[in-house]
Amino acid sequence: MAKPESRTNLASCFVATIFLIFLLIVVFIVYFTVFKPQDPKIAVSAVQIPSFSATNGTVNFTFSQYASVRNPNRGTFSHYDSSLQLLYYGRQVGFMFVPAGRTQYMAATFTVQSFPLGLGPPFVDGPSNVGPTMEIESRIEMAGRVRVLHLFSRHVEAKAQCRVAIAITDGSVLGFRC
Numbered sequence: 001m002a003k004p005e006s007r008t009n010l011a012s013c014f015v016a017t018i019f020l021i022f023l024l025i026v027v028f029i030v031y032f033t034v035f036k037p038q039d040p041k042i043a044v045s046a047v048q049i050p051s052f053s054a055t056n057g058t059v060n061f062t063f064s065q066y067a068s069v070r071n072p073n074r075g076t077f078s079h080y081d082s083s084l085q086l087l088y089y090g091r092q093v094g095f096m097f098v099p100a101g102r103t104q105y106m107a108a109t110f111t112v113q114s115f116p117l118g119l120g121p122p123f124v125d126g127p128s129n130v131g132p133t134m135e136i137e138s139r140i141e142m143a144g145r146v147r148v149l150h151l152f153s154r155h156v157e158a159k160a161q162c163r164v165a166i167a168i169t170d171g172s173v174l175g176f177r178c
Helices: 004-033
Strands: 041-048 052-055 058-070 076-088 091-098 105-116 132-148 152-167 173-177
Touching: 041 132, 041 152, 041 173, 058 076, 058 132, 058 152, 076 105, 091 105, 091 132
Parallel strands: none
Antiparallel strands: 041 058, 052 058, 058 105, 076 091, 076 132, 132 152, 152 173
């Protein structure tokens, strides 16, 4: 026959184990409902072409893009592998690395070397007072991690893709859509 002390020790170990399992389940439920990491959102607020030149069927310009990064998480978002690409009908014409850090607002400005305008389809006619236009595409990709409660970290990615219409006559930005 077992001693009463060993039964109480076994029962208290059983109760402690049940309590720890219950506490672990509650922690996981809270983590996956309240503190679940989500991908950050990138919103492009403005696109500018400060300098523009089109001669002999080639074009070169300076491209500026202003964006904000919104982190919907309760933790901090830090990015480490980020870039901004500029494409003209699928061909990369500009590229810039975005320095690592904790970015909320981002301004990227770089010079695009001259490239021939004949890479894509013929010019699209813009409004009657503008003349022919060209369309470029910008892509921002940010990879990083979100750290929640200084305990959990998760890899996240944020992407934004915009199409920008530019007047060939003077380089003005006619509009952009993201």
